[in-house]
Each structure stands twice: as structure tokens, then as C-alpha cells.
Amino acid sequence: MNVYRHTVAADGEWHTLHLTGMIIHVATRHEHMVELWSIHHDDRPTMKRRLRVYRTGQYVPEGCQIVGSAITPTGMYVWHLIEGCPEDTGEDDGAGCGRIICTFCAPLGPKR
């Protein structure tokens, strides 16, 4: 087991990471980037994780989950790392992935 570091740009886009373990910390040493640390296991399959950085007060689609928040070095920004369903289209249409059992999309109900 190792701890790996990853970065997600605060660019208003969804980013996909392939992780083998849980995210254990969110912080940042950059003004426009969030860093996260995750457990890595060499012998475990990767899981697709869809992540995006949101500003305070910015609308987050229903079904998304908060991973953590990070204050930038200057204190200018507080970024929020949000995780969405890995199988969603990324259209932000609120429709979800359409699967009946999904920890992200289940609260949205059937695909519209």
C-alpha cells in the first residue's frame, strides 16, 4: 500500500482519475488546482472516479457528493472537490446515468 498524490485543475471541467483506494485528504498549494491524496494498492483494480472543482456558491448538480474542500495559499479561494457518477455523461443535465442502483444517481430517480 502507498499514498499517492493527484491534482485536479479548478477549470470548471470534469476530470477522471483511476484510483485503487479511498481518497484520504484534500488540500491545495496552488491557487487554481486542488490536490488529493489517495490510498494506492498495486494488486487491486482501478476505479473510475469523476471529479470536478466547484467554487463556493456555485450550483452543484443533484446526486454529486462532496469529497472535501481546500483553501488556497493566498486565502483568495476556497475550492470544493465534488465527485459525480462515473458513468454519467457529464452533460450536467441532471439525468444521471440511468442505472437503477447507483449511489450517485439513485436520488434522481429514473432517467428522464
Ligand SMILES: [Zn+2]
Ligand atoms: Zn449513476
